[in-house]
Amino acid sequence: AQSVAQPEDQVNVAEGNPLTVKCTYSVSGNPYLFWYVQYPNRGLQFLLKYITGDNLVKGSYGFEAEFNKSQTSFHLKKPSALVSDSALYFCAVRDLDAGKSTFGDGTTLTVKP
Amino acid sequence: DAGVIQSPRHEVTEMGQEVTLRCKPISGHNSLFWYRQTMMRGLELLIYFNNNVPIDDSGMPEDRFSAKMPNASFSTLKIQPSEPRDSAVYFCASSLYPTDTEAFFGQGTRLTVV
Numbered sequence: 001a002q003s004v005a006q007p008e009d010q011v012n013v014a015e016g017n018p019l020t021v022k023c024t025y026s027v028s029g030n031p032y033l034f035w036y037v038q039y040p041n042r043g044l045q046f047l048l049k050y051i052t053g054d055n056l057v058k059g060s061y062g063f064e065a066e067f068n069k070s071q072t073s074f075h076l077k078k079p080s081a082l083v084s085d086s087a088l089y090f091c092a093v094r095d096l097d098a099g100k101s102t103f104g105d106g107t108t109l110t111v112k113p
Numbered sequence: 114d115a116g117v118i119q120s121p122r123h124e125v126t127e128m129g130q131e132v133t134l135r136c137k138p139i140s141g142h143n144s145l146f147w148y149r150q151t152m153m154r155g156l157e158l159l160i161y162f163n164n165n166v167p168i169d170d171s172g173m174p175e176d177r178f179s180a181k182m183p184n185a186s187f188s189t190l191k192i193q194p195s196e197p198r199d200s201a202v203y204f205c206a207s208s209l210y211p212t213d214t215e216a217f218f219g220q221g222t223r224l225t226v227v
Contacts, residue, residue: 034215036218042220042221043206043220043221044156044204045218046216049214092213094212098212099163099169100146100158100169100213101158101213103155103156106155
């Protein structure tokens with residue numbers, strides 16, 4: 001079985017400050033992990049993925065995520081937030097042998113000027 | 114490429130009517146996914162196809178829902194008869210991979226059943 005949790009419904013940061021959106025997961029085998037972003041009235045957009053290799057993954061728009069196997073976490077980070085980063089962020093996990101991912105409930109990120 | 118194209122963008126229908134949502138995946142993508150998004154239930158995978166063949170429809174809520182993919186460039190999700198609780202945003206996504214790795218989503222169809 002696979003599951004993912006995003007413990008924060010809402011994250012607020014000031015523009016220029018670093019941001020972190022948290023994600024923890026549970027799988028029976030090795031995980032594939034993903035982050036997506038959803039802007040208002042739009043579909044989800046792929047940001048980045050972890051499959052294997054370096055624990056720090058870099059993605060689109062300056063975002064990165066760190067895979068931590070011992071803590072079963074895959075937190076999304078950005079060194080300096082922009083107002084335009086305000087959106088709904090989804091973490092997703094898929095067991096290596098599974099055909100489909102499980103999405104978290106989403107975290108709304110608000111970056112204030 | 115124009116991305117995943119869904120139609121209509123908005124649909125308002127009366128309870129009991131048939132609703133058909135349409136999706137054109139990205140050319141060359143092998144997999145297609147139908148999702149439903151609501152405030153209460155979040156993002157749910159309804160069904161997915163690989164090479165036009167339905168692989169997993171365990172997320173389809175009930176027999177009123179059906180999906181087809183007659184060819185690599187077109188898929189439909191049909192609800193018959195529709196009910197108010199079907200009101201949601203329905204997303205279609207496609208992927209180059211046999212799974213939902215790096216799926217590209219359409220803009221969604223907002224369905225309202227009154």
